Amino acid sequence: MKYPHTPPTTADLYDAHSLRNYNRSPLTLVRGAGIYVWDDEDRRFLDFTSGIAVNTLGHCHPDWVEAVQKQTAQLIHVSNLFRNPQQGELARRLAGYAGPGRVFFCNSGTEANEALIKLARLHGVKKAGGEEGKCLKIICAESAFHGRTYGGMSATPQDKIQKGFRPLVPGFAFGQLNDLASFKALIDDTTAAIFVETIQGEGGIHACTPEFLHGLRQLCDEHDLLLMLDEVQCGAGRTGRFFAFEHAGIVPDAIGMAKGLGGGFPIGAMWVRDAHADLYQPGNHGSTFGGGALACAAALAVLDIMERDKLLARVCEQSGPWHAALRQLAAEFPTQLSDIRGQGYLVGVQLTSEAPPYVAALREQGLLAPMAGGNVIRLLPPLNATAKELQSAVDIFRTVLAAKT
Numbered sequence: 355m356k357y358p359h360t361p362p363t364t365a366d367l368y369d370a371h372s373l374r375n376y377n378r379s380p381l382t383l384v385r386g387a388g389i390y391v392w393d394d395e396d397r398r399f400l401d402f403t404s405g406i407a408v409n410t411l412g413h414c415h416p417d418w419v420e421a422v423q424k425q426t427a428q429l430i431h432v433s434n435l436f437r438n439p440q441q442g443e444l445a446r447r448l449a450g451y452a453g454p455g456r457v458f459f460c461n462s463g464t465e466a467n468e469a470l471i472k473l474a475r476l477h478g479v480k481k482a483g484g485e486e487g488k489c490l491k492i493i494c495a496e497s498a499f500h501g502r503t504y505g506g507m508s509a510t511p512q513d514k515i516q517k518g519f520r521p522l523v524p525g526f527a528f529g530q531l532n533d534l535a536s537f538k539a540l541i542d543d544t545t546a547a548i549f550v551e552t553i554q555g556e557g558g559i560h561a562c563t564p565e566f567l568h569g570l571r572q573l574c575d576e577h578d579l580l581l582m583l584d585e586v587q588c589g590a591g592r593t594g595r596f597f598a599f600e601h602a603g604i605v606p607d608a609i610g611m612a613k614g615l616g617g618g619f620p621i622g623a624m625w626v627r628d629a630h631a632d633l634y635q636p637g638n639h640g641s642t643f644g645g646g647a648l649a650c651a652a653a654l655a656v657l658d659i660m661e662r663d664k665l666l667a668r669v670c671e672q673s674g675p676w677h678a679a680l681r682q683l684a685a686e687f688p689t690q691l692s693d694i695r696g697q698g699y700l701v702g703v704q705l706t707s708e709a710p711p712y713v714a715a716l717r718e719q720g721l722l723a724p725m726a727g728g729n730v731i732r733l734l735p736p737l738n739a740t741a742k743e744l745q746s747a748v749d750i751f752r753t754v755l756a757a758k759t
């Protein structure tokens with residue numbers, strides 16, 4: 355193998371050997387601390403990507419690192435053929451946030467959603483008196499993103515994600531977010547569940563209104579449907595409550611979690627309300643890695659630190675002035691920014707033109723922030739970001755906007 359450089363650079367190795375399924379930024383990142391990451395030329399960046407809403411406590415939080423190191427030296431993986439103390443404790447803690455129910459552990463967001471979709475199928479079979487294939491419709495939202503497995507992808511009505519992979523899993527229908535009538539119109543005897551992101555992340559930071567969530571809850575109660583919420587991106591404290599739906603004061607029947615839950619360690623989870631938890635029986639679902647001692651210890655460390663340092667309250671307090679500063683920025687540059695959306699530390703900056711040039715310009719100025727659908731830049735700081743760090747991102751954004759006028 356001939357490489358452009360000797361020895362080959364990381365970029366050379368990616369170019370030669372990595373599947374070309376990503377549009378990657380040109381950076382190679384080599385270390386992180388708190389809200390900062392450094393590249394291989396020792397340039398420092400303010401990281402508002404947080405590994406796509408994953409690094410809840412920033413990079414390499416010392417207490418999180420200590421907990422993970424300690425668990426690594428004690429027990430890492432035994433499979434679900436056995437119990438481990440960390441999984442039991444994490445299930446208890448998550449049910450403490452979600453309500454009386456049971457938890458299944460997996461390794462990613464799309465796997466959590468797969469478990470929800472299979473839950474809906476089981477509920478449909480029960481509704482149809484045991485007959486399979488009769489009651490399997492799941493109503494999702496336009497511009498949703500639920501992941502890349504066949505179930506998640508089939509619930510994600512975007513040509514760029516589905517193209518080339520059809521036929522998809524049957525039974526998905528799509529209403530307009532926040533248009534209750536459009537969801538209601540899709541309900542019939544074959545419907546098993548409604549499944550939405552409480553706040554759409556990849557789709558461009560579009561939140562379900564509290565009225566819409568209450569309306570969905572009522573529709574589900576009236577028609578014996580499961581209300582399933584994808585909190586993979588908006589959960590784990592990102593909005594200033596542990597779950598984003600808490601702001602609306604509703605309780606779903608099932609929740610999908612992942613991303614921020616492990617603070618950087620891969621873990622996914624599904625919580626199911628008690629009334630429906632027994633749809634799953636021994637043998638009808640599983641995961642080899644799911645709920646491993648190390649992954650659960652990492653998630654427990656996130657919860658411990660989040661609770662000890664009162665990070666949810668801090669997100670609520672600091673997001674007010676931060677959002678105000680961002681709205682001020684939008685008012686200063688109305689030809690470039692048309693909206694600031696979101697809740698807590700899940701923020702979408704709506705641009706009036708394509709996002710990639712802005713992402714690149716922000717990076718040049720030392721700020722990493724990811725795009726979302728529809729010309730949106732997301733700002734996803736860690737939950738322990740300081741007011742000063744939040745303001746730094748606003749200042750860098752201002753520099754970039756001013757340079758483009």
Ligand SMILES: *Cc1c(COP(=O)(O)O)cnc(C)c1O
Nearest residue numbers: 462463464499500501555586587
């Ligand atoms: C990221 C994401 C997923 C997929 O999670 P993976 O861990 O990448 O499988 C699903 N739903 C939402 C809302 C997400 O943001």
